[in-house]
Amino acid sequence: MNFGAPNWLWTLAILPLLVLLYAQAERRSSIKLREFVSPRLLPQLAGNVDRVRRAIRFAFVLLALALAIGALAKPRWGYTYEDVKRRGLDLLFAVDTSRSMLSNDVAPNRLERVKLAAQDLITDLQGDRVGLIAFAGRAFLQAPLTIDYDAAVESINDLDTKTIPEGGTNIGEAIALATQTFGKSAMGNRALIIFTDGEELSGDAVNEAKKAADAGVKIFTIGVGTAQGSLIPV
Template identity: 45%
Template sequence: MSFGNIYWLYAFPPVLVVLLLIFYHTHKVRQSLIKSFASPTLLPTLLSSYSDGRHNLKSFLFLLSLLFIFIALAQPRYGYTWVDQTSKGVDIVFAVDVSKSMLAEDVKPNRLERAKYGILDLIPKLEGNRLGLIAFSSIAFLQCPLTLDYNAFTESLKQTDPGVLNRGGTDIAAAIRAAIPVFSKENNHRILIIISDGEDLEKSGIEEAQKAAKDNISIYTVGVGTPSGELIPIKNTDTSTDFMRDSEGNIVKTKLDEATLTKIAESTGGFYTPLGIKGEGLENIYESVIRYLDKQDLSSTLRQVPIKRFQWPLAIAIILLICQMLISTRSRKIIKHAPHIVAFLFLLNPLPQDLNASPTKAYKSFEAN
């Protein structure tokens, strides 16, 4: 057995303690009020119809019914059933640049890690859509095929780093070519999101993007880094830090190429956006495009769903409450002792002052008649 919201069970003990304190305080106040109305010798007669046992039983049944209400609220689940679930959404492939230039730290902690954080933050909003992942530098590799398993996608994304390909350079065209066969032919909406600093060394990204547009693939580019550029740190084996150099020994400075990324996106009807400090660029693509696309059937699978059993404890709680209401704290002896009770109530109400008898006034009234 499992529970859909077990916190209700955690909440019952403190509620029970509070109710017991209230019951105890109420009992003390009631006893004090009863003693103030009559003498100790008269109380047993007046309260002979009242049963402490029945009162305690009513309180117990109430608390027990409350326990079963809390169990019902905790949504107990027992057993499973199979449900045919059809997923609706669109196909989205992320192509992440893992070249050495993505290690530049002009955004923190570096360009690549910032891009991965942005995708991770967006995943909850993409539920229902199939996600795929391509890592690329001078070559491209399908890191994760299109899937509805977001845990598998997340693990693949976390493992994405320059060591995956171990190749230098950046070829955005290679990423586009690798993405085309990944998409399903049946889905009309195919989204390719390229996250890169835009340094397309092969300069063939725009041409390949135009080919992708013919396959109904919309490309959206996300720029990571700054136009002013940054050096690329290299960790040496002795833990010291150096910077990447070209073949002539000069330190390389990598810059964000927004112009190239813009042309690649616009050639397919998409657009370019900078990633931003908190991944606002990816959020912009979702809010502007993805959320408004018509969702299509992606797959039909049998899913094991737990059976909710809240009806059982709820029914028990209702039965206990009915029993609690049917039990009276007084016995039928109340009819036998009715005269005593009436006398007791009469004594509690003093006579009005104008009803006091006067012998003199009575004699004068007799003589007048």
């Protein structure tokens, strides 16, 4: 069972307060009656007062109030089946693994920060497919599109600056590889997220981005690092 307006249930908290107020009122009434009436005359003057019946009547009032609050909360029983059409997302991460990604102007370094960011994005996916491309002077598909998020995270954790032996920053080849990968397994919306710390040193990223757009691929670029930069560890 669930409720359509569960906030009304909070008002049930007033019921114990009403019980407490009722008990205090009954106690004060009894004390005052004993103060002004002799115990010998009390049965004659208050004999027609049925405290048990009055308590039962108060209990019924509380029950009615509780039922009214329950009705306002809109309880729901049972379940229904509903067909929901959903377009899955195909998402590729393209991660720059050039040596400059070892710069520590963002802690612990640029590459490790990218790994954490990519893993955070994966945790928000629900049934969408995700893949991984590593690129430097060349681009390579590290993990094909999959719904095995644990495998995708493992591939991300395995990235280092030795993943692609050829130095450089060939963003264009990464985009071309992503378009090719999407073309082989087109399903639903397709997006490419590029993590990089610098401008393209080889290739033609602008031309490849236009081709990707024509193929229905949305590209998002995330820059890594600070304007001040830092030295690259040797």
